[in-house]
Amino acid sequence: MKKKINPIDVQQLYDFFAKNSELPKNYFDFFADSINNAKSFSIGPYFWCITNNTKMRTERISENVEQFTPYSKEEWLNSDTDFFMNLFHPQDKPHIMAAFVFSATLRLQLLREGKPEVRFNYYGRMIDRNGNYRWILLQSPLQIINNYEIKASLVVIYDLSHFIIQNLPLLSIIDFSDNEVQYFKHIDQGLHKIDMEKPHITHREKDVLMLMAQGFNSPEIAKKLFISYSTVENHKSNLRKKTNTKTSAELIAYTMNHSLLVL
Numbered sequence: 001m002k003k004k005i006n007p008i009d010v011q012q013l014y015d016f017f018a019k020n021s022e023l024p025k026n027y028f029d030f031f032a033d034s035i036n037n038a039k040s041f042s043i044g045p046y047f048w049c050i051t052n053n054t055k056m057r058t059e060r061i062s063e064n065v066e067q068f069t070p071y072s073k074e075e076w077l078n079s080d081t082d083f084f085m086n087l088f089h090p091q092d093k094p095h096i097m098a099a100f101v102f103s104a105t106l107r108l109q110l111l112r113e114g115k116p117e118v119r120f121n122y123y124g125r126m127i128d129r130n131g132n133y134r135w136i137l138l139q140s141p142l143q144i145i146n147n148y149e150i151k152a153s154l155v156v157i158y159d160l161s162h163f164i165i166q167n168l169p170l171l172s173i174i175d176f177s178d179n180e181v182q183y184f185k186h187i188d189q190g191l192h193k194i195d196m197e198k199p200h201i202t203h204r205e206k207d208v209l210m211l212m213a214q215g216f217n218s219p220e221i222a223k224k225l226f227i228s229y230s231t232v233e234n235h236k237s238n239l240r241k242k243t244n245t246k247t248s249a250e251l252i253a254y255t256m257n258h259s260l261l262v263l
Contacts, residue, residue, distance in 0.1 A: 005095065005098045005099060005102050005170075005171070005184055006098060007094030007095050007097070007098050008094060008097050008098045008101060009094065009097070010081060010082050010085055010097065012097070012101070013081060013085070013097040013100065013101060014056055014081050016101045016104070017053050017056065017081075017100075017101075017104070017150065018053065018054075018056050019053045019054045019149055019150075019151055020054065021054055021146075021149075021151065022054055023052060023054055023144065023151055023152055027052075027144060027152055028050060028059075028060055030142070030144055030152075031050055031142055031154040034141050034142045034154055035048060035062075035154065038141075038156050042158065042210075042213075042214070043137070043158055043210070043213035043214070043252075043255060043256060044158050044159055044160065044162060044163075044213055044214055044215065045067075045068070045158070045159040045162075045214075046156055046157060046158045046159065047061070047062045047064050047065045047067070047068050047069075047156075047157055048061070048062045048154060048155060048156045048157070049061045049062070049065075049076065049154075049155050049157075050152065050153070050154055050155070051084075051152060051153050051155060052151075052152050053149075053150055053151050053152055053153070054151060054152075056080060056081050057078050057079065057080060058076055058077065058078065058079045058083075058084065059077070059078065060077075061073055061076040061077060066129065067129065068128065068129060068157070068159060069087060069126075069127065069128065069129060070127060070128075070129055070130075070131060085097060087126050087127050088124050088125065088126055088127075089124065089125035089126070089127075089133045091125075092124040092125050092170075095124075095170055096122060096124045096170070099122055099170055099171040099184065100122070102171070103120045103122075103171065103173065104150055106118075106173070107120070107150075108145075108148045108149075108150070110175075111145070111148065112148065115175065117175070118173065118174065118175050119139075119173070119174040120139070120140070120171065120172075120173055120174075121137060121138075121139060121171065121172045121173075121174070121256065122137070122138040122139070122170070122171055123135060123136070123137055123138075123160075123168040123169060123170060123171070123172075124136060124138070124170070126157070128159075128161070134159065134160065134161035135160040135161065135163070135168060136157050136158060136159060136160055137157070137158040137160055137256055138155060138156070138157050138158075139155075139156050139158075140153045140154060140155050140156070141154060141156060142154045160256075162215040163249065163252055163253075168253070168256075169184055170184045171184040172184075172258075174258065199242035199243055200242070201239070201242065201260065204225075204235060205235050205238060205239055206260075207225055208221055208225070208232060208235040208236065208239070209239060209251075209255060209260065211224060211225070212236070212248060212251070212252060213252055213255060213256075218232045218233060218236070236248065236251075239251055243255075
């Protein structure tokens with residue numbers, strides 16, 4: 001039987017995440033290493049923000065945010081939940097909010113069961129600086145959790161506009177302890193479960209894959225890595241075999257869904 005994630009509204013999202021406690025003034029320092037690591041493991045252009053759930057506000061934002069949204073850094077700072085959610089396409093917004101609540105509930109449940117090694121990937125259409133919608137990947141690689149409540153989160157949003165990929169899922173959940181991936185499709189919200197056998201990727205293959213994800217073609221990758229064009233093509237061929245994909249677009253989609261590059 002397929003499970004469903006029922007869409008919700010902003011008030012329901014607020015009621016779930018809002019906390020009444022306080023965070024220390026220097027709580028931003030908790031996220032510093034993860035912010036620094038984001039660039040090394042990026043699958044493409046990205047920006048980040050830090051949300052304070054005790055106030056339900058965005059309190060920190062990366063300097064490059066104006067490259068990705070129609071709003072200035074000043075407009076982002078201290079913005080509320082509605083501001084953030086209104087960045088998403090109206091058709092996606094209630095489903096994205098439901099996915100946030102569903103995954104947060106599951107994350108806390110798994111923590112109680114002693115399973116911290118779980119990755120959540122969210123996909124949706126977010127408005128860009130020109131007022132158009134494009135696909136993004138959203139991750140929250142680190143949270144401040146006290147008494148099984150999420151007090152603050154680092155949110156990293158990757159711009160996928162340079163990928164030609166159809167039918168991305170709404171949510172993928174990767175449980176590294178059980179070697180399992182669950183996909184919640186964007187259209188029917190049906191749960192699809194597959195076994196995850198994470199392929200062994202060499203350091204050089206990872207270099208090639210990361211540059212592919214950033215939009216570079218084979219000649220450009222060869223130049224950046226000081227290797228031949230044919231070597232790049234061989235690495236791509238090996239990656240497709242290891243991931244059972246047929247095209248570069250499918251390979252990048254696999255990379256995103258299985259978090260092969262992102263911490």
